[in-house]
Amino acid sequence: xxxxxxxxxxxxxxxxxxxxxxxxxxxxxxxxxxxxxxxxxxxxxxxxxxxxxxxxxxxxxxxxxxxxxxxxxxxxxxxxxxxxxxxxxxxxxxxxxxxxxxxxxxxxxxxxxxxxxxxxxxxxxxxxxxxxxxxxxxxxxxxxxxxxxxxxxxxxxxxxxxxxxxxxxxxxxxxxxxxxxxxxxxxxxxxxxxxxxxxxxxxxxxxxxxxxxxxxxxxxxxxxxxxxxxxxxxxxxxxxxxxxxxxxxxxxxxxxxxxxxxxxxxxxxxxxxxxxxxxxxxxxxxxxxxxxxxxxxxxxxxxxxxxxxxxxxxxxxxxxxxxxxxxxxxxxxxxxxxxxxxxxxxxxxxxxxxxxx
Amino acid sequence: xxxxxxxxxxxxxxxxxxxxxxxxxxxxxxxxxxxxxxxxxxxxxxxxxxxxxxxxxxxxxxxxxxxxxxxxxxxxxxxxxxxxxxxxxxxxxxxxxxxxxxxxxxxxxxxxxxxxxxxxxxxxxxxxxxxxxxxxxxxxxxxxxxxxxxxxxxxxxxxxxxxxxxxxxxxxxxxxxxxxxxxxxxxxxxxxxxxxxxxxxxxxxxxxxxxxxxxxxxxxxxxxxxxxx
Numbered sequence: 261x262x263x264x265x266x267x268x269x270x271x272x273x274x275x276x277x278x279x280x281x282x283x284x285x286x287x288x289x290x291x292x293x294x295x296x297x298x299x300x301x302x303x304x305x306x307x308x309x310x311x312x313x314x315x316x317x318x319x320x321x322x323x324x325x326x327x328x329x330x331x332x333x334x335x336x337x338x339x340x341x342x343x344x345x346x347x348x349x350x351x352x353x354x355x356x357x358x359x360x361x362x363x364x365x366x367x368x369x370x371x372x373x374x375x376x377x378x379x380x381x382x383x384x385x386x387x388x389x390x391x392x393x394x395x396x397x398x399x400x401x402x403x404x405x406x407x408x409x410x411x412x413x414x415x416x417x418x419x420x421x422x423x424x425x426x427x428x429x430x431x432x433x434x435x436x437x438x439x440x441x442x443x444x445x446x447x448x449x450x451x452x453x454x455x456x457x458x459x460x461x462x463x464x465x466x467x468x469x470x471x472x473x474x475x476x477x478x479x480x481x482x483x484x485x486x487x488x489x490x491x492x493x494x495x496x497x498x499x500x501x502x503x504x505x506x507x508x509x510x511x512x513x514x515x516x517x518x519x520x521x522x523x524x525x526x527x528x529x530x531x532x533x534x535x536x537x538x539x540x541x542x543x544x545x546x547x548x549x550x551x552x553x554x555x556x557x558x559x560x561x562x563x564x565x566x567x568x569x570x571x572x573x574x575x576x577x578x579x580x581x582x583x584x585x586x587x588x589x590x591x592x593x594x595x596x597x598x599x600x601x602x603x604x605x606x607x608x609x610x611x612x613x614x615x616x617x
Numbered sequence: 618x619x620x621x622x623x624x625x626x627x628x629x630x631x632x633x634x635x636x637x638x639x640x641x642x643x644x645x646x647x648x649x650x651x652x653x654x655x656x657x658x659x660x661x662x663x664x665x666x667x668x669x670x671x672x673x674x675x676x677x678x679x680x681x682x683x684x685x686x687x688x689x690x691x692x693x694x695x696x697x698x699x700x701x702x703x704x705x706x707x708x709x710x711x712x713x714x715x716x717x718x719x720x721x722x723x724x725x726x727x728x729x730x731x732x733x734x735x736x737x738x739x740x741x742x743x744x745x746x747x748x749x750x751x752x753x754x755x756x757x758x759x760x761x762x763x764x765x766x767x768x769x770x771x772x773x774x775x776x777x778x779x780x781x782x783x784x785x786x787x788x789x790x791x792x793x794x795x796x797x798x799x800x801x802x803x804x805x806x807x808x809x810x811x812x813x814x815x816x817x818x819x820x821x822x823x824x825x826x827x828x829x830x831x832x833x834x835x836x837x838x839x840x841x842x843x844x845x846x
Contacts, residue, residue: 300747301759301772353697424738424768431734431766438731448728448810463722463805467783469740469748477726477736 265363268607269345272365275389276343279381281367284342286327292317294326298562298591308349320349324366325562325585326592329600332370333593339371339378342602358577359608368602370589376531378601379566379584380538386580386603387544387570393613395570395579399508400555402426403565403584404515404528408501411524412494414439415487417480429557436498441489452478453485497522504553508536511551535566562588566601572613579609618664619836622676622685625653625667629819632711633686640844660843662836671695677824678702683833684824684840690716690794690817694757703822707846712819714796716754718761718812721783721790722805729811730765733790737769740789751775751788754814758792761814780804 277283292309293316303309307322321327324344332342345365352358367385371378387397409422418439425432437443452458458478465471497518504511515529539546556567565584572579582603589598623644624630634644643658644665655665666682673687674695686709696702720727727736737748748770752758755772762770773788780800782788794817795801798808826834 296771300768301770302763304755305759305763421735421738425766428766428768430764431731434731434766446729446810449732452725452728458725459723462725465723466721466805467789468744468786469721469724469736469789471723473736473739473743474724474726477739481726 264611265608268611269363269365272389272605272607273343273345276341276365276367276385279341279367279385281341281343284328284331284344285346286321286324286331286344288321288347289318290321290327291315292319294330294592295319295322298326298588305353306351308351321347322350323348323604324364325368325588325602328366328368328602329585329589329592329598332589332598332600333596336593336596336598337370338598339369339373341370342366342368362609363607364604365607366602366604368600370598370600372597372599375565375584375599375601376534376538378599379535380542380544382582382601382603383539383566383568384542384544386568386582386605389605390570390580390610393579393610394573395613396573397549397568397570398552398555398578399549399566399568400552400557401528401532401566402556402563404501404525404532404553405557406564407525407528408498408522411522412490412498414490415484417484418487418490427557429554436490436495439487439490440492440495445485449481453482494522500553501525502553504551506551508532508539508546508549508551511553512536556583564588568603572609577609579613580605619662619684619833619840620664620666620682621657622666622668622673622682622687623655624670624673624686629670629686629688629712630667633709633819636709636711637844642840642843660836660840662832663840674699674703677822680824680827682824683829683837684821686819686821688712688714688817689820690714690754690757690815692820692822693815694754697756703824705820706823706841707821707844709819709821713817714794715816716757716792716794716814717808718750718758718790718792718814719780719795719801719806719808722802722807727809729809730762730767733809733812734767734769737767741769747771748790749773749788750790750792751779751782752792753779754792754794757814765811780806 295303308320310318312318328342328344343366345363347361348364349361352360367382369378369382405426406423409419412419421435422432425435500518504514512532519526519529536546556563562585563583564587567583569578570580580603584601586597586599589600623633637644641659645656647654647656653667655667657663657665668676670687671691673685674692676682677685678696692699692703727733740748750770751773753776758772775782779791779793781804782791784804
């Protein structure tokens with residue numbers, strides 16, 4: 261079986277190389293600070309973080325995206341394609357049956373010129389490499405959700421708060437309900453906003469967070485209290501987008517309607533249309549391709565555009581996943597952007613499913 | 618033999634002995650006071666094992682003891698998916714303490730987790746690092762904050778005197794056990810109004826019955842009957 265996974269890994273790598281991808285590798289043990297910085301404490305529940313007496317905290321590679329982006333930033337060639345293969349390690353705190361180490365074979369395209377075509381290239385390359393295995397495709401677009409939030413007629417502070425929690429659906433919902441006036445403001449907050457001397461009986465100033473920071477937040481709460489609620493109509497549009505579950509062409513026509521009322525999403529919808537066209541040109545049957553408005557919201561928060569996955573028809577964890585992560589490259593490139601999209605395949609799962617037979 | 622793990626000292630041990638004693642099962646330390654061996658009266662086939670309360674979850678999960686009394690917080694903190702590894706037989710009604718999130722009282726703008734999350738975002742932007750929460754309950758705190766959608770914080774380990782970390786500027790907030798809240802107040806801290814992670818109390822647990830003999834199963838039945846469970 262191990263030999264089979266090795267052979268399957270080589271087959272996938274050779275395939276991606278034949279598409280012009282440069283093979284790259286990465287260390288297995290990586291500095292943890294970058295990942296902690298990106299994902300916060302949640303990464304500790306998903307990756308093996310371990311202290312090193314000299315290097316500080318290290319992590320067993322949970323995926324290749326961060327090291328590959330860091331490699332890319334050394335040269336910044338554009339356009340360029342990469343492929344890699346190797347083990348990744350994931351803690352499985354809730355399900356002992358799930359693998360804690362497995363091989364990923366990846367294909368990444370850095371192309372700032374033609375994003376729609378790059379999305380299609382990656383999606384098609386991954387799908388083709390699955391070689392007819394019995395899978396169903398799932399697609400989504402985080403960029404559409406970002407555009408919908410940015411297009412709301414409300415304050416920048418509220419938009420920023422919603423965008424920050426795009427990947428935490430529970431908190432996103434409670435913030436949206438608050439900003440729509442559906443959830444009442446807690447009594448303690450109303451009292452604080454109305455108070456002439458908020459610091460009366462507040463005790464001594466202790467800690468790194470200073471009085472000026474507390475005052476700044478009180479000021480922002482006062483500003484927020486003056487902000488008109490987000491309309492029920494706009495909230496309904498956001499819900500409609502999150503609830504989309506249709507074929508890609510049907511979704512697109514729905515979105516064209518929604519864009520009449522929520523013009524902020526027009527560019528994102530145009531990009532979706534361009535992507536669908538690029539998919540057709542790449543030989544993908546878009547007529548039956550599913551699209552979910554909420555797809556990709558609960559994974560690690562670096563995808564910010566097109567997202568996809570391939571799932572066994574019989575159910576279970578995805579055999580391949582991927583997406584666009586422009587903001588991640590911008591973050592790791594300290595502001596310099598390098599639009600990128602990529603995907604990974606798990607050869608072990610693919611073998612179990614069986615492709616060509 | 619059915620092995621029953623009980624905290625090896627202090628109020629928790631005394632109260633556990635009282636709880637069993639009032640139900641007709643005598644538990645006591647055997648030999649000298651400093652020895653950690655015990656004796657059981659009122660039932661045959663039960664062996665008393667005196668252990669640190671913090672070791673009882675692990676021993677139960679490993680099957681080295683069959684029953685154990687410890688804080689429900691320690692079970693949840695130590696064991697992944699605790700309810701698939703041990704079963705709660707009885708809450709004993711003492712050893713009560715809450716695991717809570719507390720922040721400086723002077724943070725008048727922070728009363729809820731929603732406030733904490735917003736303050737954490739601003740803190741990170743201002744100071745360039747994530748807001749630090751000191752705790753020894755890493756798993757419980759992380760799972761709670763994840764479920765509540767709080768971001769931009771980091772957990773820093775604190776194994777004692779956690780209430781002092783804010784004053785010492787090694788953390789901005791704490792996640793700690795409190796029973797009366799007095800130490801918190803003395804250190805200028807307040808509990809978030811929705812910041813109770815877990816209300817803990819001393820609880821009798823049993824491990825998975827994998828590999829138990831017929832005699833051990835019968836002893837458990839008899840013990841449960843005597844305890845009225």
